[in-house]
Amino acid sequence: MAKVLRMSFKNEGGNTVSISLDAPKDTLTAAGVEAAMDLVITKNIFTSSGGNLVTKADAKIIDTAVTDLYTPA
Numbered sequence: 001m002a003k004v005l006r007m008s009f010k011n012e013g014g015n016t017v018s019i020s021l022d023a024p025k026d027t028l029t030a031a032g033v034e035a036a037m038d039l040v041i042t043k044n045i046f047t048s049s050g051g052n053l054v055t056k057a058d059a060k061i062i063d064t065a066v067t068d069l070y071t072p073a
Contacts, residue, residue: 002066007037007059012051019046024061033059 005024009017019040037056039045044052 002064004062004064005033005059006062007033007040008057009037009041009053010055010057011048011053013048015048015050016057017046017048017050017053028061030059 002022003024005021005028007019007021009019011017034056037059041053041056046053
């Protein structure tokens with residue numbers, strides 16, 4: 001199974017912008033993720049076509065399972 005941490009923000013234009021990180025640590029906490037998201041906003045680490053990221057929207061760990069049905073020779 002593959003895990004991805006997806007952090008979503010609202011930008012100055014009111015649009016949702018998501019940042020995804022592969023293989024988040026199992027020790028990750030909600031408080032740690034919120035602190036990282038606050039840092040992204042206050043330091044303007046990322047920007048988007050709709051402007052700077054201004055508020056946190058949500059954060060999720062997404063767990064996916066991949067089943068190969070066909071693999072070419």
